[in-house]
Amino acid sequence: MLELNDIRFRRGELEIGPVSMELSPGEILSICGKNGSGKTSTLTAISGYIPLIGGSIIVDGDNLRKLKPSFVARKISYVQQEIPDPMGFTVRDVMEISGFTRMGGDEEIVDALKLCGVEKFIDRDFSTLSGGEKRMVSIAGGIYQNADYIMMDEPTSFLDLDKISTLIKILNSLKEKRKGVLLVMHDINLANRISDSILLFREGKVVAFGDKEDVLTIHNLEMAYNAKFAKYSSPEGIRFYPVEMEDFTDFPEEAREGPQHS
């Protein structure tokens, strides 16, 4: 299990925390909240680049800060939002660098690229790929690293709608392999669809953490985003959206729940 126990840290002007959460093997947890609320910084703090001013990060019983970097790389991989763009490296080179702690074979590199639908680029110069192709190769690199827990910051950025279903397939395959998956997600409806649990931030503070059904409520979303929210039942399940009172009356009475129109 990956546990954050009341961690606190500073990012520029913002003091983030105390943040507590637990991520089990085979679970998908999404961090949601407004821009600048501390989502990416939390992943960066877990990865060790921001010093903690309080609390602890425990991975499978060990204090993460006391583990050797090569061991940490076997425990946690991190697919960052900003995709590094090394010049003169092929996709295969990028994959080998991602998995440097494990020395897997070429077959495993190809398997990870295939899962992400980008195996045909294996010998291409990474810097010549499109944003979405780079994103998929970065995710493949995180998978190839074969850590027990994988963190992905906004994995859907740069992706077309059809690639979102590839991403869902990838996440399901990670669940089947009993990996713990920690995501930063802007789209709360997609987070609701793909996650087991949610950590919801507002200005560096936790609004709610737990099973998605308990966290994704109109009350919590209004607290986190400082906006009116409504929810309605769609064929894909419950969907939430920020709403102006005028918009809200367009929805049929029985499908809506949220601010009452007087």
Ligand SMILES: Nc1ncnc2c1ncn2[C@@H]1O[C@H](COP(=O)(O)OP(=O)(O)OP(=O)(O)O)[C@@H](O)[C@H]1O
């Ligand atoms: N390297 C940095 N130095 C100083 N301040 C930073 C740094 N990185 C982030 N911040 C600040 O820390 C706060 C939290 O940023 P963070 O990137 O964690 O937010 P976020 O919730 O991931 O936002 P977004 O949804 O926009 O990606 C913001 O106010 C941001 O300006």
